[in-house]
Amino acid sequence: MDNASFPRIHVERTLALIKPDAIKKSEEIEDIILRKGFSILQKRKLQMTPEQCSDFYTEHYGKLNFPSLTAYMSSGPVIALTLARDNAIAYWKSIIGPPKVTKTMECLRAKYGTSDLQNALHGSKSFHAAAREIKFMFPTTMIEPFPTKEETEEYLSRYVKQTLLHGLTELCKHKPLNPCVWLADWLIKNNPNGPQICDGVVEQAK
Template identity: 30%
Template sequence: MLERTLVLIKPDAVERNLIGKILTEYERNGLKVTKMKLMKASQETAAQHYAEHQEKPFFERLVSYLTRSPLVALVLEGEEAVKRVRALNGTTDPDQSGDNTIRALYGKSVSENTVHASDSAESAQREMNIWFG
């Protein structure tokens, strides 16, 4: 079944000119970009995106990171897109991600891990609404 999911190419990846390399990985694996924009996230948008972490001590760091410089928001479509994108991205910690995952290849640390992907179809819909209206 075709599914859509949200991906953010985070500021650390944009700063290091990795947009094309990351997009290539998704497209090479049969996923189609259906929406994409380069933008500088507002404090409000970043806070809304990370709302589930609002009471946690690292919330302000997350918001600050996501708003420090431009990012790329995109919607990918494909068979089991949520599951496939998360597998392609790898785990949050680049050092623990499988070989050739996006985070293993390009992530700098747990806090600068290059990409975000929705963790469920429900999250994908919520996040697409945040980033694309």
């Protein structure tokens, strides 16, 4: 089995905001988020001041809709969520849809938004935007850098691949009724970093 057999997963975090016009549908929206494969790492309900909204949307400063945007976002509570999954930033953006939508579109902004301004949801545009926005909404958050693709592949190759391939080979031989449970049990029993039993004496693996 070569490297192509292993899916390359890049776990990301992104910020989602449920805006004032959609706050009454927050439970329904959070249920959709979970069903789409996201983990909700952090959640916070707050009401921002106009000054805080100006700071959060600083990239929109000078645009014609900036005063309306800050007034709207400070008009009621919002729910801030830190979401995580593979390719979280792009996937969340695809789910909520573009800033301007029509009701015929299949996206959350079309379903829950009421206008181009009151479009129900926010999503970070990029990795750097996500890091800034998560820190803005959750100031005590420690955002550790994600490992590079090369670091991830090296780690898996060194510590995981050989044992996992052995386990998968044994799984195919036995063909158990519940393969996930069987493989998990096999990996626990055959953990190369666990204690080894030699002649009844438990020795720590070197």
